[in-house]
Amino acid sequence: MVDFSLTDEQTQWRNQVRKFTQEEIIPRTDLDIHGHFPKDLYQKAFEAGLITAAIPKTYGGQGRSYFELILAAEELGYGDLGVATSTMLGKLSTASLLNFGTEDQKTRWIVPMTKKLTFSSHCWTEPEGSSNLVGRPATTTAKPVPGGFLLNGAKSTISNATVASVFTVFARMNPGPDGLTCFVVPRDAKGVEVTNPYKKMGQRAADTGRIDFHDVFVPEADMIGKPGQGTQIGMRAIRASRVGVAAMGIGVSCRARDLAKVYGHSHFAGDGKALIQQQDFRFQIAEMEAEIEMLRALTWRACWEVENGPEAMKLSSSAKWAGGEIAVRITNRASEMLGAMGYLESGLAEKLIRDAKVLTIYEGPGAVQKMLIADVACRLGAGLKK
Ligand SMILES: Cc1cc2nc3c(=O)[nH]c(=O)nc-3n(C[C@H](O)[C@H](O)[C@H](O)COP(=O)(O)OP(=O)(O)OC[C@H]3O[C@@H](n4cnc5c(N)ncnc54)[C@H](O)[C@@H]3O)c2cc1C
Structure with missing residues (x-):
């Protein structure tokens, strides 16, 4: 038979997230306000090990299993979907670095995220439509220059964009191989412009913003994987x-x-x-x-x-x-x-x-x-x- 019972550790973790949801999320009355990002709540989520849950222990995170993240997403979703989105986004926004990054990249980008409350974003969507970013093709481009690349373009409706310090960005190399290439870009890089022009129907406790890249220089060391491997x-x-x-x-x-x-x-x-x-x-x-x-x-x-x-x-x-x-x-x-x-x-x-x-x-x-x-x-x- 397939065994659906949780282990003691999984039960303990689920109960821990459930308690957090009951005590810290459900009583809040400020989670449905346009433009209000409840940072104090996310600070508590960081201290409870939720924001870094997906990061392996080797890099200073909680090293929670994928199944434990799924259990946590259900519990947080019970409390507030916006909080669940911004909290659990780390699974998506750090995945490119964790799956394909070099040890040097993980040390430079992932480890600092575990030291203090830090958000990161996964930047795929563009204002012109994103369901077929390869075929369209993407308007965000990476032009090879000595020592690296120059990024130009825009990424829209990106979760945690205006609060994030680190972006993983998918861009079309021009000229270069077909397909997208993935880069890690710090928010404070010259030429990065972050705005929050959206008023959302719901999930208002989650931040959603737009990032514009104006001749942003990305060193070769910050390309994730190989050229054309971004898809x-x-x-x-x-x-x-x-x-x-x-x-x-x-x-x-x-x-x-x-x-x-x-x-x-x-x-x-x-x-x-x-x-x-x-x-x-x-x-x-x-x-x-x-x-x-x-x-x-x-x-x-x-x-x-x-x-x-x-x-x-x-x-x-x-x-x-x-x-x-x-x-x-x-x-x-x-x-x-x-x-x-x-x-x-x-x-x-x-x-x-x-x-x-x-x-x-x-x-x-x-x-x-x-x-x-x-x-x-x-x-x-x-x-x-x-
Ligand atoms: C609150 C919020 C948070 C988000 N966070 C992020 C984030 O963190 N990172 C990120 O990269 N993106 C993010 N997004 C963007 C989101 O992933 C996209 O909006 C979504 O994938 C749809 O893409 P699109 O808006 O470009 O619509 P389009 O690709 O233009 O699609 C529009 C419609 O056309 C349909 N369609 C598309 N292609 C076909 C086809 N071949 N045949 C038939 N129908 C088709 C789609 O199903 C859809 O109904 C976020 C969006 C929101 C609203």
Whole structure:
């Protein structure tokens, strides 16, 4: 049999993140304000080992396993999806350096991130559209010059951009090999301009900004991997991170379900019985429960595949797609179950809907995930039972 039970260490870690969520995130009333980044909360998340959870112990991080990160993403997603995004982003934003960087690069860029609260960003998206950055092709370019490269272009809607000190940037080498090349760029490099021009529908506790590069010099020593290897580097990072998005979808779905349950226990129908005793209400909770369990099973399987299996891309995209869809469906359903309260700011459900919506967009919208799944699923012979 497949064993789904958590080890003592995993249980302890999950409970630790759950306690952090209950004590530090849920009581906050300032997590839904445009342009307000609750830095004191992130300082506490850093001290609790959450921000550096994905960084191996060798480089001063917490060295949490990939599965433990998935558990943490669910717990934080229960508290606030914006906080979950900014906190767990380290898994994505340090992945390129950790997977493909040299020891020198890891020592210079990763180790300092573990000494004090430091954010980093994964800079792929461009204002002209990012789903096919290779084919379009990317407008951010890296021009070879003596000793390094000159970066020009813009990266838009980048998480943690205005608070980050380090960016991993995907640019087109011109002239150079096809495909993208990955670079590490400090925020204080000459020619880097960071702005926050966005007012987001939700996840307002997460920072999202734009970075413009004006003749930014990047030394050769700060190219990650080889010229033209950026697409491979970026895909490997995002493949792992997408499972985290699915886990955050579980978290927010559980929060919406709990909200509906509490309402159902404290409000009454015409027959005098609590809503929670009415069959239609109970069936809605039952469907939520079943969808949450389906999503958790898929997410954990995807986590295993990304680490060990041959079906990593298919499963990570499946979990990411399902995570967004289920989170949107369950938060919407909870809002209806709360009646008028589901539509009021004071009722929380409307915030959960707004926060959850971006799970279907960032790290690749539905069409992108389905393209990746279809690449495997539509092969003649794929999935046929022998
Ligand atoms: C809050 C937030 C945080 C973000 N954080 C980051 C970050 O940290 N780093 C980063 O790099 N990016 C980040 N993004 C960007 C995000 O990943 C992209 O917005 C997303 O992947 C979609 O890309 P796009 O906006 O360029 O849309 P496009 O690529 O222009 O896509 C627009 C629509 O067209 C559809 N589409 C695209 N190609 C096809 C096709 N071939 N066939 C059919 N339909 C297609 C898409 O599914 C989508 O619905 C963030 C976005 C948001 C909103």
